[in-house]
Amino acid sequence: MNRYGDTPLGMVESALEFARIARRNDYHNFLFSMKASNPKVMIEAYRLLVAHLSAQGEDWNYPIHLGVTEAGDGEDGRIKSAIGIGSLLADGIGDTVRVSLTEDAVFEIPVCYALVQPYNDGEPARRETIQPEQQQPVRYDPFSYQRRASERLPISGIDVGGGATVAVFTSREKWDALAHKLDRLGDYKPEVVVEDSGVIAVDPRDDATITALNADPQPRLVTVAEGLALRVIPAFRLLAAKLDARHPILLKDTLEGPATVETADFVQNLLRAATNIGSLLCDGIGDAVLVNGEPAPGQSLRIAYNILQAAGTRIFKTDYVACPSCGRTLFNLQSTTQKIRAATGHLKGVRIAVMGCIVNGPGEMADADFGYVGGAPGKINLYVGKTAVKFNIPEDEAVARLIDLIREHDRWIDAPHEAARSGEEA
Ligand code: SF4
Structure with missing residues (x-):
């Protein structure tokens, strides 16, 4: 990672380094996972991994686990997951999957089944194939x-x-x-x-x-x-x-x-x-x-x-990166994500990360512009890019302070109804 940075190649080289250690100790009971919250990065990283594994030799055919991490919730979380996981399954890559939604875990399972079902049912094989000469x-x-x-x-x-x-x-x-x-x-x-x-x-x-x-x-x-x-x-x-x-x-x-x-x-x-x-x-x-x-x-x-x-092709609304929560989560991720979404959903092109803890949260915020991260029970740290700028804000003030931070960095605009209201008042 130090040599290649936080890039698909860096992820692949880092994974291979650990795999070599395992193999030197004759340990082979592992699989590879290259998760990222950006589907494009995730697709590139897995493809690169498979290319490198093939180059290592036939006995590097370890299973591959697919996931788009911090995909968020609702339709957006499902769409991001399908772009990343579905694309790779369509390429013939992937042995296990996890869909990481900022929702109760039971809602992830039907999405996983829906994504893998065509392949488990042999649907691609029933389609006409493009002949080698074509x-x-x-x-x-x-x-x-x-x-x-x-x-x-x-x-x-x-x-x-x-x-x-x-x-x-x-x-x-x-x-x-x-x-x-x-x-x-x-x-x-x-x-x-x-x-x-x-x-x-x-x-x-x-x-x-x-x-x-x-x-x-x-x-x-x-x-x-x-x-x-x-x-x-x-x-x-x-x-x-x-x-x-x-x-x-x-x-x-x-x-x-x-x-x-x-x-x-x-x-x-x-x-x-x-x-x-x-x-x-x-x-x-x-x-x-x-x-x-x-x-x-x-x-x-x-x-x-x-x-x-x-897919990052046409940005017309706020983008959210939100972790799925786990035992380390320091606030209610689902209700907080909804609160942040309600306050900032009109900010076209702004990327906001909502992460449950400072252990893994900052490292997984990817290229978010602003971060809302659990710092301690009931306390939030706010980030600009990857830099923490406000610490230990009481949770009940933190969304308002996030909005202040977005304003300070000239990324805030009033929501259309607020703009109309201030126009009427003027
Ligand atoms: S960012 Fe922290 S709280 Fe969220 S899933 Fe990762 S480890 Fe758990």
């Missing part, structure tokens, strides 16, 4: 993030591709269902109707169509066609590998087309969308997203935006 080397570095360099294309008044913010598409049917309240959707507004976008849907195995697209001098928005029995992630990876990078790509959560209300299971839809779209975003693929698997119009948009936030 496979292409990936065009990105799987160990570090870089967005695919497409060209910018204006669609329905929104820039898509070319480094523009990843756009959120919806279907005509959902747009019409929301039309009467579009102005009240705030940060969850749909941006483009997919049927009006001119998107070209292709089978990524169809060389003739891809060759014709690559010969087209104009950038075109391209996606994978529905109705193919391919797995979503390999299908889009193949498309990205064969398609000229200048053509932007529209990602979808499913290739099965829009779901019906009768067959809908919200959590399953959320986890599947987070796994498929989140994984591709973390590989730098995707200029627009469409969630088709969740039939409820508003919920499908919320899933889309929350995936973009969790």
Whole structure:
């Protein structure tokens, strides 16, 4: 760690150092875990670990435990977990999993089962495979993030591709269902109707169509066609590998087309969308997203935006890192996280860590801007980045002092209703 720092390579080298000690003592009853709270970092670290283990030799095939640590709670915690754990399971990496939510531990278990179920049921093997002669080397570095360099294309008044913010598409049917309240959707507004976008849907195995697209001098928005029995992630990876990078790509959560209300299971839809779209975003693929698997119009948009936030692709709200709590926790993590969320949820782009103790909390706050950490029973320490700046604040004052700290660092803005109220009072 001293040589490589707090990086995926540092995590891998540190784990290998301990593994070598164990092996020197002929001890082999261990597995590897590379947890991080940022799904991109976590995916890179596990991939790097597996590459290093393979290079060490066949007898380094120790099991791998997957987890996104400090994922937080609610939909955001589930989405972050699915992006990290689901992506790696889809890559064939992982033998055990833990979903770390800032909720009662029993709520973690159904999420774990939902993530592993397709693999335990052999679902990937039932899908059509991409034949070896159709496979292409990936065009990105799987160990570090870089967005695919497409060209910018204006669609329905929104820039898509070319480094523009990843756009959120919806279907005509959902747009019409929301039309009467579009102005009240705030940060969850749909941006483009997919049927009006001119998107070209292709089978990524169809060389003739891809060759014709690559010969087209104009950038075109391209996606994978529905109705193919391919797995979503390999299908889009193949498309990205064969398609000229200048053509932007529209990602979808499913290739099965829009779901019906009768067959809908919200959590399953959320986890599947987070796994498929989140994984591709973390590989730098995707200029627009469409969630088709969740039939409820508003919920499908919320899933889309929350995936973009969790993948670090489009930051439109406050980001929280919260530990799952354990025997060391010095305050009620769940109610405190909710209190902090209620007070700071409007601070776009600010990252706040809520950690139960100073033993592990500061080290696991990752790249949070501010930290709220249990210092002693009933006492809180506040952090700016990784530096503790306020100590032993009584718990009942600590959220207010956190807000003061955010103000002092010019990261505070009034919530919209407060701003409106102060405008009325002025
Ligand atoms: S209380 Fe401390 S050790 Fe326990 S989960 Fe939270 S940060 Fe980790």
